[in-house]
Amino acid sequence: MTDDWIDARQGHKRVHYALTGTDWLPQSQKAMLLALSECYLDHYAVDGDIFDACTDIALDSFLDLAESGDGECGNVWRTWATREGRETYAYLTLDALLTSMAVHSTEAAQEERTVLMPVNATDVTRRDRAYYNRYLRRALPNPLKDAKQMVLFSNVPIADSQALSQGMQVLQQWCGRSGLARVYAAVNSGG
Numbered sequence: 001m002t003d004d005w006i007d008a009r010q011g012h013k014r015v016h017y018a019l020t021g022t023d024w025l026p027q028s029q030k031a032m033l034l035a036l037s038e039c040y041l042d043h044y045a046v047d048g049d050i051f052d053a054c055t056d057i058a059l060d061s062f063l064d065l066a067e068s069g070d071g072e073c074g075n076v077w078r079t080w081a082t083r084e085g086r087e088t089y090a091y092l093t094l095d096a097l098l099t100s101m102a103v104h105s106t107e108a109a110q111e112e113r114t115v116l117m118p119v120n121a122t123d124v125t126r127r128d129r130a131y132y133n134r135y136l137r138r139a140l141p142n143p144l145k146d147a148k149q150m151v152l153f154s155n156v157p158i159a160d161s162q163a164l165s166q167g168m169q170v171l172q173q174w175c176g177r178s179g180l181a182r183v184y185a186a187v188n189s190g191g
Contacts, residue, residue: 011130015051099179117167
């Protein structure tokens with residue numbers, strides 16, 4: 001169930017789960033999780049904070065095994081990467097992401113110089129994620145607010161002054177002055 005909230009405004013939810021035959025959770029953690037969970041007909045439910053604490057341990061164990069060459073874990077990891085590989089995730093602020101993409105794209109060898117940037121205001125979307133913000137507040141002393149940031153980049157020819165101007169206007173909404181200055185310098189460096 002994705003909508004079983006203890007407090008939706010604060011991002012505090014109840015997690016529903018089922019145990020499987022493949023279990024990377026140490027027995028002591030599994031026993032604690034089951035003791036703190038409510039049993040339903042074919043699954044369990046538990047406070048999301050408790051679930052996160054237990055599954056972080058299991059995830060660390062799984063990733064260690066996948067990195068050390070465990071066949072089953074490696075297979076699960078490759079399947080996940082194939083399924084999720086259609087999107088690129090970057091753990092950056094929008095300012096850092098947009099600046100980095102624009103600057104580095106101007107450095108690529110190409111016949112006609114281009115720059116990757118959003119060109120319409122609707123090309124950049126930001127959705128707050130209350131659940132993750134709650135987790136981060138518990139895990140870090142001074143966390144940045146987390147949000148899902150989605151950007152549609154266009155490959156803008158540097159010679160197209162109209163599209164370039166539109167893109168810079170969009171960047172102006174999300175980037176600080178130093179980021180804008182870096183993009184401006186990269187675009188006007190002559191490659």
